[in-house]
Amino acid sequence: MNNLKKSRRDTPLAVVSLLIIFSLVGGMTAFPKTSIDGAEKVLYWCTTIFASPILLFAFFAVLFVAWLGFSKYGKIRLGEGKPDYSTASWIFMFILSGLGSSTLYWGFLDWAYYYQTPGLNLTPESQEALKYSVAYSFFHSGLSAWAIYAVGAVAMCYHFHVRKNKGLSLASMIEAITGCKASGPVGRLVDLLFMLCMFGALTISLVLTAITFAKLLSILTGIPDTFTTQVIIILAVSVVFTLSSYVGMDGGMKRLSHMVCWGVVILALYIYVFGPTQFITSNSLSSLGLMLTHFVDMSLFTDPMGDGKFTREWTVFYWLWWISYAPGVALFVTRVSRGRTIREVLMAMVVGGCVGIWFVFGVLENYSVHSFMSGLVNVPDVLSKQGGEVAIGMLLDHLPAGRAVMAFFLAVMVVFLAAHMDAVGYAVSATCTRDLEEGEDPAPADRLFWCVMLTLVPLAMIFAKAPLNTMKTAVIVTAIPFALIILVKVYGLLKWLREDYGHVPSHQIEEYQRPLQVVAEEAPTAGPVVASKQAV
Secondary structure, X not given: OOOOOOOOEOHHHHHHHHHHHHHHHHHHHHOHHHHHHHHHHHHHHHHHHOHHHHHHHHHHHHHHHHHHHHOHHHHOEEOOOOOOOOHHHHHHHHHHHHOOOHHHHHHHHHHHHHHHOOOOOOOOOOHHHHHHHHHHHHHHOOHHHHHHHHHHHHHHHHHHHHOOOOOOOHHHXXXXXXXXXXXXXHXXXXXXXXXXXXXXXXXXXXXXXXXXXXXXXXHHHOOOOOHHHHHHHHHHHHHHHHHHHHHOHHHHHHHHXXXXXXXXXXXXXXXXXXOOXXXXXXXXXXXXXXXXXXXXXXXOOOOOOOOOHHHHHHHHHXXXXXXXXXXXXXXXXXXXXXXXXXXXXXXXHHHHHHHHHHHHHHHHHHHHHHHHHOOOOOHHHHHHHOOHHHHHHHHHHOOOXXXXXXXXXXXXXXXXXXXXXXXXXXXXXXXXXXXXXXXXXXXXXXXXXXXXXXXHHHHHHHHOOOOHHHHHHHHHHHHHHHHHHHHHHHHHHHHHHHHHHOOOOHHHHHHHHHHHHHHHHHOOOOHHHHHHHHHO
């Protein structure tokens, strides 16, 4: 792939985005208590009003992905030529674009939150709540989550690789679907929301990683766990992912993704082998069975006869968190998926993503659950009184060669965060570059600039000592509009599929697509609709 030789940066979008972000950062820093109180109210209001629509959105995303993957349209190839990356590298890269380093934090502790505040009206801290705790973790990181990613990703891939529309940005796709100009008010608003959403979505991952890293580093080396230490950690990670982003997709992101995936797999395998192997295996299978058996109940649980707190604070929040990342993941998946079929993208994202995260969560969480049940570490109590990062440190320390494992965990966490920030930085810089075409990347200087900017909001959150709910608010406020934008993208995708391939029998799609690709190369702006007339 050739990098974009001449910068076509969207300066007005960059300036307006940064002005808003700087204002939010300044307000958070100057008025931390007021900001936190306001965030609590906004979080409650958003998750109450939009609870049912968001639950339905996620549930139907699963149904849509299943239909699309098994339909004749699954055979459509997204772009010409062979894929740019091996299957393993490809899956590693876009899974990492959709998972933050906070995955390692939640991997040890997610179940403990559900044990203390369970869903389905279970009694808190009961045997039944413990039974469902890992199952709920599998649910919140499973089929619905990856289906949300896949819906937006396939639509963007089709827009860019099959329709040959210029611009690797949400506004360019909205223009192609609705006719509203990317440079007009609607397009400007869409891209602005995207920019703000990327900053908000990254906040939880970066803040939780910095806090956890600083605490574990203090346990390991005795270095004081202070705000200064956390800032230094964030800046150090920023240097890593900035260098990776500057080097480019092939030299930077590809290598980081391999390092992270192998690092996480090695960590999980070590805990599986040297931890309670039999319990990890049996409870992982049991939790997976519970989740699949009660998938519809979990998906549509609104708690109308209760206070709805669990649904608001966990399920709805999680779906909005995944929605907030979905536009950026779509841009990144589009960049690395040329030459793949729609079915391949959907299978790799939903099946590959679920299997990968279920394996990691199954090992880490069930080791944590077993430590609690055996009296080794009272994880829920430590989480409530001392913080999740302390609980993680205690869990790692009880493993054979615990200090070495802790050091390895920190190394994996840093590279994980760098890889994730690299993917987000690419999506932001691509949005701020006008008319990107297939084979082009944003200019290295632009990627470098946005990598630096992405650290500002998390730094303000740490300085203000913002609680988890405040960080959640930073995600959901900008995520809600993107549920509507994803629906527009789905409408556009269905419209294009019907126009381009609705009349083509399933067994002829691959043969039919070849002449379209030749015509598309000769007239890249025509799209398959025009091309099909010429080909026939």
